[in-house]
Amino acid sequence: MKSIKQRTQNKGKDLNLEKSKITNPKPEIYDLIAKRLRGYFEDVASQPVPSRFVELLNELEAKAPGKKRN
Amino acid sequence: MVPNSKPIPDTFREDLIAAIPGLRAFAMSLSARSDAADDLVQETLMKAWKHHESFQIGTNMRAWLYTILRNEFYTHLRKRKREVEDVDEKYSSRASVAAEQEGHLHMADVRNALAKLPDDQREAIVLVGASGCSYEEAAQICGVAVGTIKSRVNRARSKLAVLLGEPENSGQSDTIALNPASTDQASTDDHP
Numbered sequence: 001m002k003s004i005k006q007r008t009q010n011k012g013k014d015l016n017l018e019k020s021k022i023t024n025p026k027p028e029i030y031d032l033i034a035k036r037l038r039g040y041f042e043d044v045a046s047q048p049v050p051s052r053f054v055e056l057l058n059e060l061e062a063k064a065p066g067k068k069r070n
Numbered sequence: 071m072v073p074n075s076k077p078i079p080d081t082f083r084e085d086l087i088a089a090i091p092g093l094r095a096f097a098m099s100l101s102a103r104s105d106a107a108d109d110l111v112q113e114t115l116m117k118a119w120k121h122h123e124s125f126q127i128g129t130n131m132r133a134w135l136y137t138i139l140r141n142e143f144y145t146h147l148r149k150r151k152r153e154v155e156d157v158d159e160k161y162s163s164r165a166s167v168a169a170e171q172e173g174h175l176h177m178a179d180v181r182n183a184l185a186k187l188p189d190d191q192r193e194a195i196v197l198v199g200a201s202g203c204s205y206e207e208a209a210q211i212c213g214v215a216v217g218t219i220k221s222r223v224n225r226a227r228s229k230l231a232v233l234l235g236e237p238e239n240s241g242q243s244d245t246i247a248l249n250p251a252s253t254d255q256a257s258t259d260d261h262p
Binding site for chain 2: 037042047053
């Protein structure tokens with residue numbers, strides 16, 4: 001992955017010249033990103049399941065051959 | 071009546087319902103619009119039901135469903151080019167209360183940052199970094215080698231570090247916490 005390394009290095013140089021206040025990403029930033037990504041995902045996943053999906057599956061099951069629900 | 075070679079497994083409906091929260095989170099992470107995300111989930115459930123015989127009982131149902139959802143996503147993406155600017159506010163307003171309670175978790179920021187990633191990097195980081203898939207599962211879902219997933223995840227992480235670590239990105243004071251060296255406090259330490 002030579003090209004990525006080079007690009008990252010060049011980018012780092014440019015950033016240091018242009019915006020000295022932005023430092024190279026530190027490991028703890030990656031931890032925070034992982035935490036935020038998981039938080040986002042879990043936030044959506046913890047929302048109640050919209051009833052349209054359950055209704056859809058009930059409908060599909062009712063229509064399925066050999067799966068007559070009473 | 072459509073003749074099916076294999077009967078639908080007894081628990082199929084229950085298994086699909088149990089998978090919906092994860093499918094919604096995956097769809098919401100891939101797509102910039104919440105209405106489109108739920109349509110994706112609906113398409114996925116319909117496809118899964120229709121092609122139930124292609125699922126082998128005992129194998130990884132999550133990976134099977136994520137694969138279907140991913141294929142649907144790219145089919146629709148090709149039809150209508152996704153607009154990065156079009157990230158809606160519906161989700162962020164719904165999630166804002168929970169987000170405030172979490173302190174630094176700003177859901178709209180995460181979503182905006184994800185929308186700025188190239189498609190291949192976004193799906194890799196979402197699968198591995200957010201959904202809890204292994205590199206192997208992610209590789210299977212995306213139909214690429216494990217090494218490819220690893221390099222996509224690394225590139226996505228570097229981009230997200232810049233997107234989410236940059237204070238000017240959102241203008242919110244709490245995002246500065248991601249980049250402590252850029253705060254005034256840090257600079258006063260350097261120059262007493």
